[in-house]
Each structure stands twice: as C-alpha cells, then as structure tokens.
Amino acid sequence: MGIEDPAATFEHIRSDFLHGSLDVAQAEAEEARERFASRDANWSMKFRLLEGEILTYQGRRTDVLHLLDDKTVSYPDTGDAAIQRDLLCGLAHAGLGQSQQSDQELRQARVLCDLSNSHLDGEVFNAEARIQLNRNNLTAASDLYRKSLQAARGHADAFLEASDLLNLGYVALQMEHYDEAVALLQEATKFARSVQARQVTEAAMGDMGDAFYRLGDYEKALSNFQAAEKEAREIGTTSAQVVWLWEAGSSYYKLGDLKEAKTCYERALKSATAINATDQISDIETQLALLYFQEGQFDSAKIQSDEAVRAANLSGDKGAEIDAKFVQALLAIHQPNGQDAERMLMEVYESAEGAPYVRWQIEDGLAKYFTVRQNQKQAEIWYRRSIQTFEDKRNEVTDEELKLPFFANGNDLYRDYASFLIASHREDEALKLLDLGRARTLAEGLGTRKNSPTLREVMNPQAIARKLNAVILFYSLGSEKSYLWAITATHTSLFLLPKEQEIESHVQTYQKAILRSSDALREANVDGRYLYDTIVAPAASMIPDGAKVFIIPDGGLNGLNFETLLKPGVGKLHYWIEDVTLTNANSIRLLSKVDSVSSSNEADNLLLIGNPVSSGTEYESLRNAPAEVDEIKRHFTVDRETVLTQAEAVPSAYGTVRPDRFEYIHFVAHGTASRLSPLDSAVVLSASTAHPEEYKLYAREIVHHPLHARLVTISSCYGSGLRAYAGEELVGLSWAFLRAGAHNVIGALWEVNDASTPQLMDRLYGGLESGSKPDEALRTAKLAMMRSDGVTRKPMYWAAFQLYAGS
Numbered sequence: 001m002g003i004e005d006p007a008a009t010f011e012h013i014r015s016d017f018l019h020g021s022l023d024v025a026q027a028e029a030e031e032a033r034e035r036f037a038s039r040d041a042n043w044s045m046k047f048r049l050l051e052g053e054i055l056t057y058q059g060r061r062t063d064v065l066h067l068l069d070d071k072t073v074s075y076p077d078t079g080d081a082a083i084q085r086d087l088l089c090g091l092a093h094a095g096l097g098q099s100q101q102s103d104q105e106l107r108q109a110r111v112l113c114d115l116s117n118s119h120l121d122g123e124v125f126n127a128e129a130r131i132q133l134n135r136n137n138l139t140a141a142s143d144l145y146r147k148s149l150q151a152a153r154g155h156a157d158a159f160l161e162a163s164d165l166l167n168l169g170y171v172a173l174q175m176e177h178y179d180e181a182v183a184l185l186q187e188a189t190k191f192a193r194s195v196q197a198r199q200v201t202e203a204a205m206g207d208m209g210d211a212f213y214r215l216g217d218y219e220k221a222l223s224n225f226q227a228a229e230k231e232a233r234e235i236g237t238t239s240a241q242v243v244w245l246w247e248a249g250s251s252y253y254k255l256g257d258l259k260e261a262k263t264c265y266e267r268a269l270k271s272a273t274a275i276n277a278t279d280q281i282s283d284i285e286t287q288l289a290l291l292y293f294q295e296g297q298f299d300s301a302k303i304q305s306d307e308a309v310r311a312a313n314l315s316g317d318k319g320a321e322i323d324a325k326f327v328q329a330l331l332a333i334h335q336p337n338g339q340d341a342e343r344m345l346m347e348v349y350e351s352a353e354g355a356p357y358v359r360w361q362i363e364d365g366l367a368k369y370f371t372v373r374q375n376q377k378q379a380e381i382w383y384r385r386s387i388q389t390f391e392d393k394r395n396e397v398t399d400e401e402l403k404l405p406f407f408a409n410g411n412d413l414y415r416d417y418a419s420f421l422i423a424s425h426r427e428d429e430a431l432k433l434l435d436l437g438r439a440r441t442l443a444e445g446l447g448t449r450k451n452s453p454t455l456r457e458v459m460n461p462q463a464i465a466r467k468l469n470a471v472i473l474f475y476s477l478g479s480e481k482s483y484l485w486a487i488t489a490t491h492t493s494l495f496l497l498p499k500e501q502e503i504e505s506h507v508q509t510y511q512k513a514i515l516r517s518s519d520a521l522r523e524a525n526v527d528g529r530y531l532y533d534t535i536v537a538p539a540a541s542m543i544p545d546g547a548k549v550f551i552i553p554d555g556g557l558n559g560l561n562f563e564t565l566l567k568p569g570v571g572k573l574h575y576w577i578e579d580v581t582l583t584n585a586n587s588i589r590l591l592s593k594v595d596s597v598s599s600s601n602e603a604d605n606l607l608l609i610g611n612p613v614s615s616g617t618e619y620e621s622l623r624n625a626p627a628e629v630d631e632i633k634r635h636f637t638v639d640r641e642t643v644l645t646q647a648e649a650v651p652s653a654y655g656t657v658r659p660d661r662f663e664y665i666h667f668v669a670h671g672t673a674s675r676l677s678p679l680d681s682a683v684v685l686s687a688s689t690a691h692p693e694e695y696k697l698y699a700r701e702i703v704h705h706p707l708h709a710r711l712v713t714i715s716s717c718y719g720s721g722l723r724a725y726a727g728e729e730l731v732g733l734s735w736a737f738l739r740a741g742a743h744n745v746i747g748a749l750w751e752v753n754d755a756s757t758p759q760l761m762d763r764l765y766g767g768l769e770s771g772s773k774p775d776e777a778l779r780t781a782k783l784a785m786m787r788s789d790g791v792t793r794k795p796m797y798w799a800a801f802q803l804y805a806g807s
Contacts (some may be wrong), residue, residue, distance in 0.1 A: 002679045006036060006043040010050065017054050018159050020198025022236035026054045034684060041074075045081055048073070052088045057199060059275050060241020062093040068092075074093040077365070083112045083120050089125045092778070094131055097278050097314040106131060122151030122160050133171060134279070136318040150742070159637040162192040164201040170207050172318075173214065176357055178397050181211050199240070202231040213251060216408030216726065220676050222251035239280065244270045249730045253291060254408075256501075258478075262291055281322040282311035291329045292445075302331055321352050326362060327421045333369050341369050357409070360389040364413050371420055394440075401679055401700070404441050409729030411437070415478055420485070420649075427494045431485045431588075432459055434476050437551065437727050439586035445703065445739045446806075455641040459717045461487045462591045470548035472588060473539065477555040479502060486539035504556035506530050512561060515750060517796045520564065524573055528566035532576060536565060542775075545579045548775065550805065552585050561749060561802055563782070564795045577782060583775050583807045586729055586738075594805055595744075606641040607659060608632055610650045610668025610715070612695070613688035619670045619684050628715065628758035635765040636664075650688045651697040655705050660741075663710045664768075671716030671733060671748070672696070678731040679703075683716060699736035707741040711774045715761055717751040738806040744774045748800040756797045760785060778803050 009032055017025035028356075029051035036044040048067065055064045070087055076082045091107035106127060113124045131146035145167045152160035169184030183210050192200035209224030229244035266289045273747050285308035292301035308324035312749030329344035345366050350360040363386035371381035390410040397403045414437045421430035465472050466489035474485040478502035482496040484615040497503065510527035513520060535557070536543075543549060551562055563577035575583075586593050613624035631644060641660070644653050649669070659665060670684035680697035714733050724730050734747035746764075760781050767777030778801065785798040792798060 002396050004035075005033075006040060006046075006677035008044070010046060014048075017050070017057075018198075019196045020202070020235035022054055022058055022199070026051060026058065026236070026584075029054060043104065045073075049081060049084045049088070049189070050083075054292045056088055056091055058236055059095075059242070059277060061095045061738075062276055064088055064092040065096075066347060068268055074512060077136070078112060079116065080118055080120055083116075083124065085110050085503055086112070087120075087123060088571070089129055091130065094134060095315075096276065098344065099316050102131065118261065120616060121332055122148045122155060122157060122164075124598050125151060125161065125424060129167065133167075133174070134315075136174075138171055144176075150718070158191075158195040158201070159197050162188060162195060165191055166204050167206065168199050170202070173207060173211055175771065176214070176355070176393060176396075177230065177315075178211060178402060179399050182208070182399070185211065197478060198231070198235055199237055202228050202235065202237065205231065205407065206240065206247065208786065209244070209251075212344055212405075213254075214409070215402055215406050218251045218254040218408065220405075222248055222255070225650060238571055239274055242268045242275075242277060242280050242284075245271070246270050246280070246287060251285055253294075258291055258295065262288070265291065276313045279317045282308045282317060282324060283570045285311060286320065286327055294329065295329060296585050298334055298363045300330055301327065303332065305427065318351075319355075319720060322348050322358060325351075326358070326365070326438070329362075330365055331732070331752055332370060334364070340580065342366075345369060356389050356393040360386045360393075360410070360413060363389060364416055367420070368416065376424065379420060383413075383420060386413045387417060388576050400441060400445060400703075404678075404728055404731060405725050407437060412728040415476070415582035417482075417775060418476070419478075422494070427485075428461075428492060428526070430483075431461065431474060431492065431494075433587045435461075435474065435552075437592055439728060440741055441585055441728055442735065443590060446741065457590070459589060461485075461492055462489060462589050464588060465489050468548065468550065468591065468594060469552055471543050472550045472552065472586065472591065473536070474552045474587075475535070475554045475557055477557065482554075484539060484656060486542045488542050491542065493542065493579075493681075496537070497535060500555055503531075503535065506534075507556045507560045510564075512752075513801065514564065514795050517791075517794055519794050520566065521573065521575060521793075526568060528564060529568070529573070531560070532565035532567050536562070536567075536576065543580065545562045550581045550584050550585045550591060551582060552587060552591075553729065555724065558730045559749060561795070561799045563779075564799045569690055575786065577779060577786070581775050581779050583744075583805050591805065605662050606643075606664045606666065607657060607662040608638045608641060608643045608666050608668070609645075609654065609683075609685065610666070611645040611650050612669055612684065613646050622668070622670065622754055623669045624754045628761055631762040632666055632668075632765055635769045637759065647686055649686045651683075651685050651694060651701070652688065654697055655701075660706050662709075665707070665709050665712045665715070665737075665742075668715050671714060671718055672730050673718035678725075679736070683714065683720070683733065699733050700738040703739045703781060704731070705740055707737065709737075709742045711736040711744045711746065711768070712742040713746040713761070714742040714759075715752070715757055717748055734804050743806050745804045745806065746774070746778060747804065748801055750796075750800050753797055756785065758791045759792070760801065773779060775803055776777060 012030045013025050016028065032049035033044050033051060036047060047117060050122065051214045052064050052068050056068065068089055075085055086105045086109035088759065090102045090109065093105065094102035109124050113121050121161060125144050125148035129141045130146060132141040132144060145164050149161060150162035152164055165184060165188035168190055169181050172184055174180035185204050189201060189204040192204060195589060197510035205224055208230030209221045209228060213221035225244045225248040229241055232241035232244055242736045245264050246268035249268065252261035252264060265284055269281065271286045272284060285304050289301045289304035289308060292304060305327040305778055309321060329341055330349055332341035332344055349362045352362060363382050367379045367386060368381035370382060390413055394406050397406055415433060419561045420431040438616050461472065465487045476483045480499055482503060483499055484497055486493050506527045508718045510525065510531060513525055524576060563575060563582050565576045566573050567579065579612050582781050608629060611629050614621045633641060642657055648674040667683050672682050672684060674680040680701040681699045683697055685697055687695035737745045759804035763781035763784055764777050767780050782798045785792040
C-alpha cells in the first residue's frame with residue numbers, strides 16, 4: 001500500500017464539498033484530520049479547517065466552535081490558517097447571536113489579511129458582508145459582496161464567485177429591487193451549474209422562490225421552495241433546508257392551505273431548534289403566530305410572537321424583530337382596550353423605513369386599528385397610504401412577466417379599503433376602487449394606463465353599460481364575504497354573496513361534472529342550480545331576457561362558463577345561455593374602450609394557421625383539423641385569406657406574415673397551457689427543417705406582434721389558460737392576444753373535442769359571414785349544438801369556448 005498524498009486527499013474532499021456532497025465530505029474531512037494528527041500537524045490543521053467550513057455550510061454552528069476551540073490543538077497566530085479560523089468562528093458566533101465575540105474575530109481576520117496580503121481577502125469581504133446583512137445594513141452588505149466578487153474573479157475562485165453572485169441577488173431582494181434580484185439570481189444559477197457548485201444552485205433556486213413570493217407568484221414560489229428543500233436535504237445543508245421548509249409553509253399560507261402551512265412550520269421549527277439557529281427560529285415563530293392569528297387563536301398567536309421576539313433579540317436580526325413585533329401589534333388591536341396597539345404599530349412603522357413590503361402591511365394594520373376605533377378620517381388616510389406605498393413599489397418592477405403576479409401583494413389592501421367604503425355606504429367608490437385593481441398589466445401594455453390609477457379619475461360604470469347596451473356583472477370574492485355589483489344604463493346595485501371558498505367549491509364540483517360529460521340539464525345538476533341562484537339570481541331583476549351581459553369575474557369564477565348555469569324557468573330548467581349573450585371582460589375601464597357599434601361591413605380578411613405536421617413532436621395529428629380548415633376557408637374569398645398549413649405552419653411564419661393586417665386570425669392546432677409560467681403557454685405548430693426543436697408559438701412571443709384583429713380564435717385546448725392572477729384574471733394564450741391588441745378572443749377553458757369543434761367553428765364563421773357580431777355568432781353556434789339530440793348537447797362539447805373582450 002502506497003503512502004497517502006495529503007494534497008490529493010484534500011482536493012478530493014474539497015471537490016465533494018463544492019459539488020454538494022456535504023455529509024460525505026464532512027465525514028471524510030474528520031477521518032483525514034484524525035489520520036494526520038500524529039503524522040503531519042500542518043495537514044491535520046488544514047483538514048480541521050476544511051471540516052469547519054463544511055460544518056458552517058451545514059448550519060452546525062455549535063459544532064464549528066467545538067471543533068475550532070479545541071484546547072488540545074495549537075493554532076497559528078498568523079497566516080491563512082489563522083485567518084480562516086477567525087472567519088469560521090466569527091460566522092458561527094454571529095449565527096448564535098454572540099455579536100461581540102463575532103465582531104472581535106472578524107476584525108482580527110481583517111487585520112491578519114491586510115498584513116499578509118492574503119488571497120483570502122475575498123472570503124473576509126464575504127464574511128463581513130454576511131454580518132452586515134444579518135444586521136440589515138443592506139447597502140454596506142452589497143458593497144462588501146461586490147468587493148468579494150472582484151477578489152474572487154481576481155483569484156479565479158469560481159465557488160466564491162458563484163456565492164457572491166448569489167448573495168448580491170439576495171441583497172437586491174431584501175432591498176426590494178426585484179428586477180435586479182431576479183437577473184442576479186439567474187446569473188448565479190447559470191454560473192453555479194457551470195462549475196457544479198450544487199449548494200449555490202440550491203440556494204439560488206430557493207432565493208428565486210423568495211423573489212417569486214415577494215412578486216406575488218405564490219404557486220411558482222412554492223415550486224421553487226420545494227425543489228430547493230429537496231436539494232438541501234440531499235446535499236446535507238440543514239440550515240438551508242429549514243429556510244426552504246418554512247418558506248414553503250409561507251407559500252401554502254398565502255395560497256390558503258393553513259393545514260399544510262402549519263405542518264411545514266412545525267417541521268422547520270424542530271430542525272432549527274436542533275441546530276440552535278436562533279435567526280431561523282424567530283422567522284418560523286413569527287409565521288406560526290400569523291397563522292394562529294388568521295385562525296383567531298389569539299392566545300397561541302401571542303405565545304408564538306413573544307417567542308419570536310425573544311429569538312430575534314438573541315440572533316440580533318433586526319428584520320426578524322420588526323416582523324415579530326408587527327404581529328404583537330396586530331394582536332394588541334384585538335385586546336379589549338387596545339391602548340398599546342397604536343404605539344406598537346407606529347414603533348414598527350418607523351423601524352421599517354426603507355422596507356415598503358413591510359410598510360404597506362403596517363399601514364393597512366393602522367387603518368384597521370382606526371376603523372375599529374371608529375376614527376373614519378384616520379382610517380381612510382392609512383388605507384390610501386398603504387395602497388400608495390404598494391403602487392410605488394409596483395411601479396419599480398419593469399419586467400412585464402414579473403409584474404403580472406405582483407397585484408397579489410396588494411389584493412388584500414384594496415379589499416380592506418373597499419370593505420371600509422362599503423361599510424361607510426360608499427358602494428360606488430368601492431366598485432371604482434376594485435376596478436382600478438383589475439387588468440393593470442394588460443391596460444399598461446395596451447397603452448391605456450401609464451401611471452398608478454387614482455380614485456379621482458372619472459369613470460361612470462352606468463355610462464359604459466349604456467354605451468354597450470349591456471348589463472355588467474362585476475364580482476369580488478373574499479375570504480369572509482363576496483360582492484356582486486350589477487350595472488345597467490340607469491342603476492348600479494350591490495349584492496352580498498357567500499365567501500370565496502364556498503363559491504369556488506361549487507364551481508370546482510360543477511366543472512368536474514361537465515368534464516365527465518354529464519348531461520347537467522337533464523340531471524338538474526345541483527351545483528349548476530346553486531351557482532345561478534347564488535351568484536346571478538340576486539341581480540336577475542336587472543337582467544332582462546335577450547340582454548347582452550359582460551362578466552368581470554374574480555378568483556375561481558374565471559374558470560366557470562356562466563352560460564352553463566342552470567336557471568329555473570316557467571315550467572322548466574334551462575341553461576342561462578338561452579336567455580342572454582355573454583362575454584367575459586377584464587375590467588370596466590377596459591370595457592369603456594370597446595366599440596359597441598363596430599361595423600360588420602369592414603373588409604374581412606383571414607389569417608388561418610394550423611393543421612401542422614406533427615412528426616418530430618410529442619403531439620398527435622388532429623384528425624379533423626383538415627376538415628376545420630376547409631370549413632373556415634369557404635366563408636372567405638380566396639383573395640381575402642392567407643392560409644398556412646402543414647410545413648408552412650411554423651411559429652416564425654406568424655410574425656413574418658404581419659398579423660396586424662388581418663381582421664380575423666384563426667389557429668387550428670394543439671394548445672398547451674402552463675400554470676406555473678402562463679406566458680409559456682403555446683400553440684403547437686410545425687417544426688422547421690432548420691430548427692426541429694422550435695415548433696411552439698409562445699404567449700410571450702405573441703404579445704410582441706401588435707394586432708388590430710376583430711377576432712382571434714384559438715381552436716385548441718386550454719386557450720384561455722389555467723392560471724388566474726389576482727387582478728389580472730386568467731393569463732395564457734387568450735390574454736396574450738388581448739395584450740397584443742385583439743378586440744375579441746375566443747379561447748377554450750378545457751380540452752376540446754376534435755370531432756365537434758369543426759361544427760362549432762363552421763357555424764361561428766357562418767354567423768360572422770352573415771353580419772353577426774362575434775358574441776352573437778358564437779352564441780348561435782353553441783345553441784345549435786346544445787339543442788341537438790346527439791352528444792354535443794352536453795356542455796362539455798359546446799361550452800369549452802369562451803369569448804373575451806379586449807379594448
């Protein structure tokens with residue numbers, strides 16, 4: 001057996017560490033340290049320090065100190081080994097809340113590094129930055145991380161470079177610079193993967209989840225946190241696993257799943273306690289306190305918030321302390337006298353200066369406090385201030401895709417103020433306020449809205465209903481109660497509805513029945529009847545038979561086709577479509593831009609794309625696509641149509657033909673809808689010979705081709721999309737075409753039938769050819785199928801397609 005090469009062993013262990021095998025690397029480093037203790041004290045020290053570095057990444061701070069404070073070991077006073085020991089001990093003491101000891105050790109590391117011009121200067125900058133970050137000194141932390149990054153690049157230290165990019169992204173996130181944070185985290189992820197720095201990749205994945213969370217995209221955040229937690233568990237970074245676990249709990253909390261949220265919090269708290277991570281304990285205790293507060297368990301919430309404040313004080317984490325004290329202030333509002341609540345809220349408000357994400361929540365809390373105290377003037381001041389703080393932060397987000405989910409952060413602020421206005425008998429103002437929160441990104445993209453909206457803007461819903469000769473039904477669903485405003489040319493009425501969960505439960509059950517191909521009418525489906533009686537019937541006296549009705553849905557109502565609701569009639573039950581012509585809209589403001597008298601005599605021309613070549617993709621050929629193409633073509637003269645099928649129906653062709661020239665655009669193809677990334681929804685077309693992997697026309701590409709089309713029809717599955725963002729409603733292919741400028745879009749709520757769809761489309765275009773408007777033509781086509789004796793009478797076949805109004 002040959003003599004062991006300590007350098008080779010060291011590099012092997014360090015490689016395992018850098019590539020994410022922390023448990024293996026730690027055990028190997030411990031064994032090597034013990035093996036070389038009697039052979040070579042210098043190498044034993046190097047293995048000891050390497051083991052300390054691994055333990056630091058595992059979050060085992062007490063074990064780091066036990067290892068590096070071993071009195072039986074002689075430590076050098078100068079040089080890289082002394083610097084590294086001071087850094088590791090300083091970080092461990094900081095994590096345990098022992099700031100005085102930590103500061104002393106890091107100062108010593110800085111002195112030693114400067115004296116020797118050590119190549120560890122980047123590591124020293126990095127450690128100093130972490131301390132500043134923990135103390136919420138974000139500007140100082142950012143400056144230090146940039147110095148560390150410069151040093152890392154100068155020393156060709158790829159791992160430190162990846163770590164610094166990650167931390168700069170995290171600091172940008174804490175500074176609420178979301179565009180910058182996402183860009184830095186994406187760069188960190190790409191670089192970390194290129195050098196196989198698995199723990200940096202895991203952390204970047206989790207931090208991206210944090211970015212999505214703060215942007216209001218809780219589903220995408222949850223997906224990232226779960227993936228990061230799994231990765232952290234596999235590579236052995238316990239402290240990181242704790243963070244992603246409780247962050248996943250916070251996502252569940254925002255999504256309304258309090259049971260799953262509590263499970264995540266309790267698991268995270270158990271692990272954090274095991275490694276004595278006081279900074280993490282404080283965050284978790286605060287989240288548990290909020291959960292108990294939400295459930296009305298105020299005594300339990302107080303216990304948790306008191307524990308959170310204690311842990312925050314121990315760790316020295318100022319941000320965690322503010323969050324915990326805010327929960328204490330919310331609890332004080334619910335005390336019989338509530339005398340301390342205002343003082344406590346104002347204290348945390350002043351402490352949160354420079355943190356808008358926290359400030360607008362505190363401002364909303366102050367508004368609620370003054371509402372409870374019946375100080376209407378002060379309550380309104382704080383409600384408006386909370387919304388303005390939110391709007392100022394939203395305006396800083398420039399990336400349209402990042403801005404889409406952001407309104408979820410302000411949704412409760414708008415609802416709370418609206419409830420205040422309704423309680424003050426100012427129902428019309430409440431309607432205008434809630435409408436200001438709808439379709440913001442869509443309106444901004446279309447150029448109808450440049451700045452943050454205000455209640456001072458003139459909007460007359462009745463005038464808009466009069467112009468459209470229609471009834472407008474505006475819904476707002478809430479956790480405790482929901483609202484319906486019905487608007488006609490002469491009246492606006494408010495109706496109280498059940499809470500969101502109750503309504504959405506019936507929507508989901510009814511949807512499942514429709515998708516099972518049940519005959520809802522013949523079966524007198526109980527959910528179809530409940531939904532009509534609950535969400536439409538209160539306003540029935542304002543909706544005459546034959547009326548045009550614009551639905552502005554909210555939440556789970558986005559996935560419901562109101563035409564399928566079962567209305568009682570004289571002697572018989574019937575689908576509501578038999579009485580009214582329905583169109584979905586995004587906001588009353590955008591409806592004000594709709595031309596109610598658009599001419600049916602305009603030059604009709606058609607762009608028809610579809611019946612693609614499926615070879616080379618995972619999608620089967622649509623057997624009836626050729627028939628649908630032929631049926632639609634016959635409604636237009638040859639000189640008025642551009643038809644791209646088979647090999648010509650490639651994604652790039654859509655932009656090449658200049659879609660802004662066409663009155664009608666029709667797709668006959670498969671469609672995909674992405675719930676986590678709605679702008680990744682796509683029309684599946686033919687692959688080009690040069691680029692066989694490119695066969696999808698994505699929603700994110702569609703928005704960049706301006707349109708003036710009277711009607712875009714997406715004759716494919718899930719054209720409406722699967723994801724409803726707060727304020728923006730369903731986002732997918734239909735939204736993308738509306739964003740591009742289409743006046744009307746027809747998209748499918750569910751998987752459509754390849755056999756019955758050509759019939760529907762033939763009748764639709766027959767109606768358009770005879771002069772009907774899109775809403776009338778689509779209704780007529782649906783009624784013909786619904787009144788047949790065959791299987792197409794079932795709503796699964798005729799009700800999938802829905803009309804969406806643009807501007």
